[in-house]
Amino acid sequence: MRAPRAALICALPLLATVAGAELGGDAKAGEQVFRRCIACHQVGPDARHRTGPQLNDILGAPAASQGDYRYSPAMAKAGAEELIWTAEALNRFLASPRAYMPGTKMGFRGLAAPEDRADVIAYLASFSEGTAAPQAAGFALSPEVLALDGDAEYGAYLAAECTTCHQADGDNDGIPAIINMQQEAFVTAMHAYKQKHRANPAMQLIASRLGDEEIAALAAHFTTLGN
Amino acid sequence: MKLDRRMFIGTGAAATASLAAPMLRADGHAKPRVVVIGGGAGGATAARYIAKDSEGAISVTLIEPTRTYYTCFFSNLYLGGFKEIGDLAHSYGGLAASGVNVVHDWAVGVDRDARTVALAGGGSVGYDKLILSPGIDFVEGAVPGWDLSAQNAMPHAYKAGSQTELLRAQLRAMPQGGTFAMVAPPNPYRCPPGPYERVSMVAHYLKANNPTAKILIADPKEGFSKQALFEEGWAAHYSGMIERIGPDFGGGDASVDPVAMTLTIDGDETPVDVCNVIPAMKAGRIAELAGVTDGNWAPVNAADMSSKADPDIHVLGDASQQGDMPKSGFSANSQAKVCANAVRGALTGSRVFPARFSNTCWSLIDINDGVKVGATYEATDEKIAKVDGFVSQTGESAEVRQATYEESEGWYAGITADMFGA
The missing domain is CATH 1.10.760.10 (Cytochrome c-like domain)
Structure with missing residues (x-):
C-alpha cells in the first residue's frame, strides 16, 4: 500500500526524506527507537564516529561515503557498487543487517517491526534534509x-x-x-x-x-x- | 558448395509440408520449429530466450558440435594466469533444462528450399526459422606461410579451448629472453581489443617469469581499439617489452615459416620462439554453405537480424555484417535477444518490440587495471547504427580501474548465465 505522493519535486535527499515519511514513519517515535542504536551511532549536531559511523545526511548518501570511517569490506564494496541509502534500502538493511549485507560490521540483529524501521528512518531523515550528497545534487523526479x-x-x-x-x-x-x-x-x-x-x-x-x-x-x- | 537435394529425400515429405504451412499454424498440432546453429554468445542466447519466452509453443533445436563451450572472452586472462581453463568452460545442461533440444553435431549444409539442415552425423533437421550463429573462420592465405595445418606450431588461439591451452603452454615454455610474436588481424575481426588485451596478458606473465623476453607485433592496422589506453598501460607496466610494427613500417606485409619458426616483416626475417598468428576472418563456414554470405560476411537487416538473402534465416554475432557494432560476445548476445523477440513474434504472434542493441567490451591491462568501451545502437533501414558511446579515460585512478575490472568479472558471470541459463 502506497501513501499518496505529495510534493516530490525536490532534490534526492529531500525526496528520500519524503520517502522515509512514506514508509509511514514518525520521526518523534523514531527518536525512541534510535536509543537502541546509540551504543554505536551518533546523529545530530556534534555527531562523531563511534563504533559505527555518524549518521547525519545518511538518507540519499552513497554507502561507505565517509572517508574518515573504516567500513567493512562488504560495505565498501556496496559503496563501490553505488548503493544509495534510500529509505527503502535502509528499510531492508535495518530489517536484518547481516542478511541484507553479509559481512557488515554492524552487529545489531535488526528491527523486526516495520513501524520501528519506518520511524527510525523518519528520524534519521530529519537529520538529512537539505544536504545533498555530491552525486545527487540537483536531482529531481516528478x-x-x-x-x-x-x-x-x-x-x-x-x-x-x-x-x-x-x-x-x-x-x-x-x-x-x-x-x-x-x-x-x-x-x-x-x-x-x-x-x-x-x-x-x-x-x-x-x-x-x-x-x-x-x-x-x-x-x-x-x-x-x-x- | 550447395548440397545435393537428394540427400534430403528421407525427410522430404515433412519438409514439403512445412514449406506449404503458414507461419501461424491453424491446425494447432505441429509446433513451429526453430533451428539454431552454433552454441556461443549469439546462438545459445537466442535458443534459450526463444524456448524460455515461448513457454513450449516453439520447438527449439540447437546444433553445436562441442559438448563443452570455452568462452573466447576472458581467454586472454587465462593466458595471463588470472583464470584457469575450467573457468572458461560451460556445458549445455542449462539450455536443455530450459527446453532446448541440444544436438551435438556439425551442421554441414542448409537446403533453403526444403528448409532443412544437414548434419555430419547423418540425417537432417527441418526448420521454419533458422538462426545461424557460427562465429568466425579464417581467410585462407591471409598470412603467407600459415594455414590451419600450421596451427599447432603457430596457434591462432582465436577460438577458445585447446588452441588457447596450446598458446599458454608455449608461452610458459619460452626460453629466457625469447621473442613472443603476434601477427594481428586486419579489420573487421572478432573482439577488436582482443589482440591487444592478449599482448597485455602475455606481458604480464613475462614480466614476472621471463622479464628479458620481448613481444613483437606485426599489425596491418593504422590504429586499434582502446589504443591510447593500451599504450598508456604498456608504457606504465611493461616499459621496453612491447614493439608494435604498424603498416607504415611494413606491419601489413608479414609472412611466417612455421617450420623454421620465423616471422618476416617487410622483408626482415626474425627468429621467434612463439608466434600467435591471428589471420583475417570471415563468417563461419556454414553461413557460406547456406548461401547467405556476400564476400566474407552475411549481410542482415538491422531490425531483426534476418539475412538479406533469405527472410527465414537470421544471422547473429561475428558472422553477420550488420553495421556499426563490433564483433563481440556482448554484441552477439544483444543481437540474439532482438532476433529471439522477432522470431517468436513471427511464429506465435507474440508482441514484437523495436530493436535496440548495446555493447560493452572490458579489457585487462595488468592486475586490477581494467578498461572498457561501450555503445548503444539502433536499427535503421541501412544498418545497425551507433547512437552513443563511452570509453575509459587515460589517467584514471587506480580505484576506477579496479572497479572496472571487478565489473568485468560481474559481466562474465552475467553473460554466461544469460547464455547458458546456469
Whole structure:
C-alpha cells in the first residue's frame, strides 16, 4: 500500500526524506527507537564516529561515503557498487543487517517491526534534509514519473538488455543484483543515471536512451521478478 | 558448395509440408520449429530466450558440435594466469533444462528450399526459422606461410579451448629472453581489443617469469581499439617489452615459416620462439554453405537480424555484417535477444518490440587495471547504427580501474548465465 505522493519535486535527499515519511514513519517515535542504536551511532549536531559511523545526511548518501570511517569490506564494496541509502534500502538493511549485507560490521540483529524501521528512518531523515550528497545534487523526479504504471511485458523485453550483466537470479559477482528492488528505488536509480547524478558510464549510457515509460516498464518487470 | 537435394529425400515429405504451412499454424498440432546453429554468445542466447519466452509453443533445436563451450572472452586472462581453463568452460545442461533440444553435431549444409539442415552425423533437421550463429573462420592465405595445418606450431588461439591451452603452454615454455610474436588481424575481426588485451596478458606473465623476453607485433592496422589506453598501460607496466610494427613500417606485409619458426616483416626475417598468428576472418563456414554470405560476411537487416538473402534465416554475432557494432560476445548476445523477440513474434504472434542493441567490451591491462568501451545502437533501414558511446579515460585512478575490472568479472558471470541459463 502506497501513501499518496505529495510534493516530490525536490532534490534526492529531500525526496528520500519524503520517502522515509512514506514508509509511514514518525520521526518523534523514531527518536525512541534510535536509543537502541546509540551504543554505536551518533546523529545530530556534534555527531562523531563511534563504533559505527555518524549518521547525519545518511538518507540519499552513497554507502561507505565517509572517508574518515573504516567500513567493512562488504560495505565498501556496496559503496563501490553505488548503493544509495534510500529509505527503502535502509528499510531492508535495518530489517536484518547481516542478511541484507553479509559481512557488515554492524552487529545489531535488526528491527523486526516495520513501524520501528519506518520511524527510525523518519528520524534519521530529519537529520538529512537539505544536504545533498555530491552525486545527487540537483536531482529531481516528478511524482508523475515515480507513479507511472509500467508495461511489464515491454519491460521483460527491455530487461534482456540488463541481464547481459545483471544476473536474472539475483547473484552478484561484481555487478549488483537488481531483482527484488522496490519500484521507487529502481526508478529513482535509473533516472539518477539518466541525469548523470550517478557515475557509472555504462549505466549512464544505457539509461540515457530509456524514456520515462521504459524505465517504468523495467521497474514493473523487475518488481514482478522480485515477487 | 550447395548440397545435393537428394540427400534430403528421407525427410522430404515433412519438409514439403512445412514449406506449404503458414507461419501461424491453424491446425494447432505441429509446433513451429526453430533451428539454431552454433552454441556461443549469439546462438545459445537466442535458443534459450526463444524456448524460455515461448513457454513450449516453439520447438527449439540447437546444433553445436562441442559438448563443452570455452568462452573466447576472458581467454586472454587465462593466458595471463588470472583464470584457469575450467573457468572458461560451460556445458549445455542449462539450455536443455530450459527446453532446448541440444544436438551435438556439425551442421554441414542448409537446403533453403526444403528448409532443412544437414548434419555430419547423418540425417537432417527441418526448420521454419533458422538462426545461424557460427562465429568466425579464417581467410585462407591471409598470412603467407600459415594455414590451419600450421596451427599447432603457430596457434591462432582465436577460438577458445585447446588452441588457447596450446598458446599458454608455449608461452610458459619460452626460453629466457625469447621473442613472443603476434601477427594481428586486419579489420573487421572478432573482439577488436582482443589482440591487444592478449599482448597485455602475455606481458604480464613475462614480466614476472621471463622479464628479458620481448613481444613483437606485426599489425596491418593504422590504429586499434582502446589504443591510447593500451599504450598508456604498456608504457606504465611493461616499459621496453612491447614493439608494435604498424603498416607504415611494413606491419601489413608479414609472412611466417612455421617450420623454421620465423616471422618476416617487410622483408626482415626474425627468429621467434612463439608466434600467435591471428589471420583475417570471415563468417563461419556454414553461413557460406547456406548461401547467405556476400564476400566474407552475411549481410542482415538491422531490425531483426534476418539475412538479406533469405527472410527465414537470421544471422547473429561475428558472422553477420550488420553495421556499426563490433564483433563481440556482448554484441552477439544483444543481437540474439532482438532476433529471439522477432522470431517468436513471427511464429506465435507474440508482441514484437523495436530493436535496440548495446555493447560493452572490458579489457585487462595488468592486475586490477581494467578498461572498457561501450555503445548503444539502433536499427535503421541501412544498418545497425551507433547512437552513443563511452570509453575509459587515460589517467584514471587506480580505484576506477579496479572497479572496472571487478565489473568485468560481474559481466562474465552475467553473460554466461544469460547464455547458458546456469
